[in-house]
Amino acid sequence: MSTYISGIGCISPQKTIDNSVFPAEAVNQNALFLQCIQPESYRDYINPILSRRLSKIIKMGITSALISIKDAGISNPGAIITGTGLGCVEDTEKFLMTMLDNNETLMNPTNFMQSTYNTISSQIAIILKCFNYNSTYVHRGFSFESALTDAIDLMQSTVAESALVGGIDEITENHFNVTSLLGHWRTKPQNNLELFEHKQKGTLPGEGSVFFTLTRNKQASTYxxxxxxxxxxxxxxxxxxxxxxxxxxxxxxxxxxxxxxxxxxxxxxxxxxxxxxxxxxxxxxxxxxxxxxxxxxxxxxxxxxxxxxxxxxxxxxxxxxxxxxxxxxxxxxxxxxxxxxxxxxxxxxxxxxxx
Amino acid sequence: MEENELIDKLRKEIIQQLNLEDVKPEDIDPDSALFGEGLGLDSIDALEIIVLLEKNYGIKIEDPKQGKTIFASIRILAKYILANQKAQ
Missing domain, CATH: 3.40.47.10 (Thiolase/Chalcone synthase)
Structure with missing residues (x-):
């Protein structure tokens, strides 16, 4: 049984949000880590009353998911499956810092609730009012692959006609500083567009949110x-x-x-x-x-x-x-x-x- | 601290704590309802205000049901803070 990619939403360190342009002009951030180019306004995608509480990664996840299903012309996917290596890092850092600052006595409820890995999948389901299969995989370098495999299995076993599958991670300054101790990253700002030309020890960390709408049948929007x-x-x-x-x-x-x-x-x-x-x-x-x-x-x-x-x-x-x-x-x-x-x-x- | 001075301070703190991006301090009527029809806050916001009260004013609300009365408006909240800080 075939699986088709019929819709995509991508927020990345490049100008990828507009599906009608490919390839867009490549962006050099000349930085220690690459950060996503944000949409001009999230109001175009998320109700401001809801979005005021959401951190960057959740807004990116919801927005790229909504762009993806719109691209595929689907309103209610048969499954929503997300893969993330680290989940909502910014929210996790915020509530842990608040706890430390207040001798472990006070905790911000919003940051605590939204720090969990499955926040993005569930927020997408709430917005879409989608009560179908919903899952999140957190398996480091296999997180997205696990989500994708699950989606393919669901569709091939005819449980779902379509599936919204995403891979999403964010980087923060604090996370960069901590993981720098592992020696995986370059120590000076780097022209990312020249990354392949100067091979050495370490690389540039980055982030992104990409959602795919998979369908069992080929359609006009199929990539x-x-x-x-x-x-x-x-x-x-x-x-x-x-x-x-x-x-x-x-x-x-x-x-x-x-x-x-x-x-x-x-x-x-x-x-x-x-x-x-x-x-x-x-x-x-x-x-x-x-x-x-x-x-x-x-x-x-x-x-x-x-x-x-x-x-x-x-x-x-x-x-x-x-x-x-x-x-x-x-x-x-x-x-x-x-x-x-x-x-x-x-x-x-x-x-x-x-x- | 005078009641009106505290009301102004609370308006700014609530906007910051609840990330009310489009609301200015002067937009919050001190006598309007914070929840429901007024600012349209919800139960998660109530939890955030409970944390704010403890962190900034040392006031601990042991029974969350009290919140319904205390959080009725900014003015009632200010009166509660002044009364309880004096009591301490």
């Missing part, structure tokens, strides 16, 4: 077909990842030869990018390779932004110049393989085809 997804956890060698790619291709009666473009989650980190280079050299040596984290930065659900890029490339048959890492843009793009990994532990592979 592409999502043929399949596989995940590999902590592979002993890259042969294990290569084996999963071969299996995914074989399940869809394709070979490496049929792939027109590889989109990787390369992020400028020397060690992490070597993984993609190894896979591309051994399996797709003559193929064009693209990246997406120079546009969105690194975060647990960045693969959702990668999927946004892949779906748009297939729909518009246009590869943004800034995304091409190696090779030349193929004349026709029929099949795209998306490979992402987070810290070398969580690998995901998605296969998409033009409709």
């Amino acid at each position: 592409c077909e999502l043929k399949g997804i596989k995940t590999v956890y902590k592979p002993a060698t890259m042969d294990v990842v290569a084996g999963s790619i071969c299996a995914l291709l074989a399940e869809n009666k394709l070979t490496a030869h049929n792939i027109d473009l590889i989109i990787t989650g390369m992020n400028g980190d020397q060690q992490g990018d070597a993984v993609y280079d190894e896979i591309c050299q051994t399996m797709f040596d003559t193929k064009a390779v693209a990246g997406f984290k120079n546009l969105c930065g690194e975060y647990h659900t960045a693969s959702a932004f990668g999927l946004w890029l892949a779906a748009n490339i297939l729909k518009w048959q246009e590869v943004p110049k800034i995304s091409i890492y190696k090779g030349f843009r193929p004349n026709t793009i029929q099949n795209i393989l998306l490979h992402n990994h987070v810290e070398g532990k969580q690998h995901s592979i998605m296969l998409l085809s033009k409709v």
Whole structure:
């Protein structure tokens, strides 16, 4: 049974909110971490009485979800499934700081209630008055992949005709400062558009909210077909990842030869990018390779932004110049393989085809 | 602190605590209802005001049902704060 991406809503560090423009002019933030470009006004999407209480990530989630279902012409999705690595960080920080400042005696109820991971999925359901299946996955680098897999399973088992699936994470200054201690990030502001040109230790963190409306049937708004997804956890060698790619291709009666473009989650980190280079050299040596984290930065659900890029490339048959890492843009793009990994532990592979 | 001075202070604190982006202090009639028809606040806002009272004025509302009377308007809230601070 087929699964189609028929609607998208994307709020990212790029000008992605308008689905009628692709590719938009790439934005260089020249910063230590990439932050999303916010809509001019959330009032166009969310009732101001409700939105006054909502933090940035919740507004981004609701808005991108509403844009996605509108894009697909659907008002009541069969399921709402969200993936998030860290959930509502800003709200969590606020209520923890208030507790600390007040010797653990006072707690702001709004920040406390909204700090939970499933706030976004539930707020979307409340706004849409959607009483269908609602779930949130929090599995670090597999959060979005888990949400997507669940949605595909629901639709293939005919439980749902459509599903709204999102990947969403936010970055705050405090979160950046804490995670900097792990040594994953660059220590000086970086031109994100040049991320692939200066490979070194560390990368740029980012954030984003991308929602997809999946449908069982192809329709006028359909971007592409999502043929399949596989995940590999902590592979002993890259042969294990290569084996999963071969299996995914074989399940869809394709070979490496049929792939027109590889989109990787390369992020400028020397060690992490070597993984993609190894896979591309051994399996797709003559193929064009693209990246997406120079546009969105690194975060647990960045693969959702990668999927946004892949779906748009297939729909518009246009590869943004800034995304091409190696090779030349193929004349026709029929099949795209998306490979992402987070810290070398969580690998995901998605296969998409033009409709 | 005089009652009117406290009313002005409360107006600003409530706007900030409840993130009432479009409301100016002078828009809040001290005698209008805070909940329901007036400012249109709800039960979560009531919890936020309970936290505000404890944090800024050291007044602890043990029984949330009291809130219905105390939070009827800004003026009644100001009177309650003045009476209870004096009592302490």
